[in-house]
Amino acid sequence: MAPRKPSVMRPAREVAIVAFGQTRHQRSTDELSEVEMLMPVLHEVLAATGLKTSDIGFTCSGSSDYLAGRAFSFTMALDGVGAWPPISESHVEMDGAWALYEAWTKLQTGEADTALVYSYGKSSPGSVRDVLTRQLDPYYVAPLWPDAVALAALQAQALIDAGDTDEPALAGIATRSRASADANPHAQRGSSAGQGDYAVRPLRRGDCPPVGDGAAAVILAAGDRARDLCERPAWIRGIDHRIEAHALGVRDLTESPSTRLAAERAGVFERPVDTAELHAPFTSQEVVLRKALALGDDVEVNPSGGALAANPVMAAGLIRLGETAARIHRGASDRAVAHATSGPCLQQNLVAVLEGDAS
């Protein structure tokens, strides 16, 4: 599919990801509270930049009370960022990628030059399949308790019926992702895990993400501040997020027009990208996203292993931005696309273009 003529939204101010950290994602972290899990990651990004918490202009986090089973759970995590004396802070009840978007917006206004963005999720205390039903339409859908895997499976079958993929192709995505994860010390699942039995047909266990706990943090900085803090900043050349109708039966589940539109606005199609980190917790969703982003075979997709190898809910999207930035920091990528999703069957999508300065 040939990209349409993009209508790119150009940011007013140069903003870059200058540091990224993440936990070693694990099936369970009973011995740690959320703030205890998060704090080493916060210190990692602060140490990488030499900043202290009191130097940060704006702090924004993403998490979900439904994972914790506790109201206002994010306030406990604030102990980890030194919120006294008072700081400029905000929180999104979403993946941290959207917290990054808010922080990026704050930096665009000029009210801050640096921002700390973090997100975390402990899926181990509850059943994340059931927890995610609480984001569904409460009148017509949630009372039926369709779990997250079931909804992804409906989308996968729609793709198979449309001839966009088949079970062997999905298995190929799973195998490639897990093999990539072997080189990622933070990933939860490596190549030893196979496709396994059906979870909800047509999706097998291997098509689904592992359940796990984890956290991630990035530091954003604007202009020369970014150059001071990082040898090769990962400049956010464009970022946009879009949403589709809530009702699943209204949407064509084989397409992701919100991803496509966000990508156009972010400028993805202006020049080729070399890397894509896609937030596709299910193999079938990678099929949809590759189509929406018009990714060719020459683009390296999810070199980290992606969400199929580590899926700390609420952090997995921010990690896509962080992994992309980290590749630019170390010179492994010059122009990359990062994607995050939220909601059932790719309902909401965020796309960012990250670039490194020519070396």
Next chain:
Amino acid sequence: MASAPSPEVLRAPLVVEFPFTRSLGPVQSAFLTGLRERTVLGVRTGDGRTLVPPVEYDPVTAEEIRELVEVSDTGTVTTWAWNHEPRRGQPLDTPFAWVLVKLDGADTALLHALDVPGPDAVRSGMRVRIRWADERVGAITDIACFEAYEGGDAVRPAPHSGEFADPVTGIVAAARLDYTYSPGRAQSAYIGALAERRTVGERCPSCRKVYVPPRGACPTCGVATAERVEVGPRGTVTTYCIVNIKAKNLDIEVPYVYAHIALDGADLALHARIAGIPYDQVRMGLRVEPVWTEGGRFPDHYRPTGEPDADYDTYKELV
């Protein structure tokens, strides 16, 4: 004091349960009341499409839409997924297919369950029919599930007033999630010490303040705390209030006093009930000590020690 060994990880079941009571708009009310009467209603958009289930605003134009139409209880599967292990709350407790069904006369699909013997008995494009629940109350679960149906699809949506006797105006959407809660390292140590009738906090390595209860982080410095410090048992009332309203399920006579208490050695006040003194004689600076009841996991309340009141300057930073 020595850095503490890792405490045993504490775990406890945590159930979050809530009967969300939701009111319905005119379109949702008509749809759900219709289900009670075995009638499926959709809503017509400005460009002539029929949305089932119906919504109050066009998802494309955001225009308010109210024109109700009746569609068939038969339809076609647009996609499906085989659920061999039904989970709690799902429509059937035997293996079933999740389906999106475009009802005859509708342009959009409805999510529900399909009762068929196995995955070989379902395919996209198959014809299905609603199986109604025996008892219907005006909820999506009035559709028990779908079942296979061999028949035509020559149905056109018919106008419907949407009016019924005794319309449903609200639903109760019961939600229950089960967790196993673990409080983490610092709070486990705190709870563990309480079981021995001791109160422990943690000292910040940077500002040296002692936090109780400890959460593993200094909220001022944003650094991890690990050095465990025993505080109390005695403390000073830094501020208080008099409670005059009886809480549900609470067996304490009103009025009673709830106070912030700075335990000796702590740099943060915790809160507890004060008893053993008339409520109108509690004051800032009052010296108190914990009272434990048999088998209690934490102090039941604090009572006066009989010492002279603490000087304001000794606790003013903690008010």
